[in-house]
Amino acid sequence: MSDEINVVITGAAGQIAYSLIFNIIKGDMFGLDQKIRLVLLDLPAFMENLKGVIMEIEDCAYPLVTGIIATTDVNEAFTNAHYAILVGAMPRKEGMERSDLLKANAAIFKVQGKAINDHANKNIKVLVVGNPANTNCLIAMLSAGNIPKENFSCLTxxxxxxxxxxxxxxxxxxxxxxxxxxxxxxxxxxxxxxxxxxxxxxxxxxxxxxxxxxxxxxxxxxxxxxxxxxxxxxxxxxxxxxxxxxxxxxxxxxxxxxxxxxxxxxxxxxxxxxxxxxxxxxxxxxxxxxxxxxxxxxxxxxxxxxxxxxxxxxxxxxxxxxxxxxxxxxxxx
The missing domain is CATH 3.90.110.10 (Lactate dehydrogenase/glycoside hydrolase, family 4, C-terminal)
Incomplete structure (x- = not known):
């Protein structure tokens, strides 16, 4: 573990991320001594929500947080990332066929996988949470050919x-x-x-x-x-x-x-x-x-x-x- 690690969370304005962020910054994930630079990635429509999340992170005054970045730019988000937790995904909506869901998410995770491949630390660990998690993870992994396959996993x-x-x-x-x-x-x-x-x-x-x-x-x-x-x-x-x-x-x-x-x-x-x-x-x-x-x-x-x-x-x-x-x-x- 380095003096500071860059941790990327996608879908950072969502419900899961809101609970997750505070687990991370109080030391439950990486240990009580690991300094963390948080990178929060989401769509432009949610940037205002992320401002409120950042205010709460600041107000918690957890000493492990060395910096917070909120961005809509996938390439900026994954630059020198050590850990990536891919929470954001297209949810299944009423009337949506399974094929439509897979198509939408394949496009999302291809882009994110390529950004990880091009910009992240080559030892990055990537956890895919957004559903369908197994297949989204596979797409991200296949799109990041320079990253070892064993550095990708999905949440079960x-x-x-x-x-x-x-x-x-x-x-x-x-x-x-x-x-x-x-x-x-x-x-x-x-x-x-x-x-x-x-x-x-x-x-x-x-x-x-x-x-x-x-x-x-x-x-x-x-x-x-x-x-x-x-x-x-x-x-x-x-x-x-x-x-x-x-x-x-x-x-x-x-x-x-x-x-x-x-x-x-x-x-x-x-x-x-x-x-x-x-x-x-x-x-x-x-x-x-x-x-x-x-x-x-x-x-x-x-x-x-x-x-x-x-x-x-x-x-x-x-x-x-x-x-x-x-x-x-x-x-x-």
Missing amino acids: RLDHNRAKSQIALKAGVNVKDVHNVIIWGNHSTTQYPDVRCGYVNVSAGVKSTIPNIIKNEAWLQGEFISTVQKRGGAVIAARKFSSAASAAKAITDHMRDWVLGTPEGEYVSMGVHSDGSYGIPAGLIFSFPVTIKSGKYTIVQGLPIDTFSREKLDITLKELQEEKDLALSFLEM
Whole structure:
């Protein structure tokens, strides 16, 4: 870590960014000693909103903030960027076809990927949050050929956190005692929340597998999976807004672990470039269980994939392949 890092947030005037920014500047993401220069990128229509956000950042008087830039210029935003959190994306509007959504976002993330390629620090880490996150991440990565593929990831940590919480609630334990759940595949309703290899700390030095604690296979293979898959929609239905605070917390968790590492024996879920692991073809951004050390993630190998799990992986794989093909058909790449 350098004396000062440049951190870019796109869609910086939005709800998720509003929660996220304050997590970053108080030290939750990069540590309590890391100085940060914030670069806030958004559309011209939102510049007035960003003025208010900047005033609040100033009023918090957090000592880690060394500078704040608000800009509408994508090239200026990514100049010498060390970290980029791509929150902004075209949301799906009423009456919009899936193909229209993919087309609009492919154009956005191609431009941002090229700007990252041309102007960012070559060791930049890029986290894509804006949906469809896996495919948007793929487009950005393909548009930044000079940046290593492993420096791009997409957010499935929110789904991971949701899965941990649901297990904790069902088992009647604290969420900190739930470990090694997995989110496989796409950040969509086809994702596969998998707890077969997870465990619960029962007491000091004693742990037990999640299936052994829950003892309800029908729930684990049914309601649990469905709840996690549909949680985002359930929040919107209840709150009338998307899940901003929990998304910001998940982004913070994802980046903190990516930069500072995961505890020994602990794995987390990240959408990363597939390398053929678990039969997932290379060339997709797919959520895998990973461990992280010294800023580099490693896909956890050798986990058992039973028939039920293989079927779930194939469903989300098919969706991602279709998204990729459709998105690339709109671009000359």
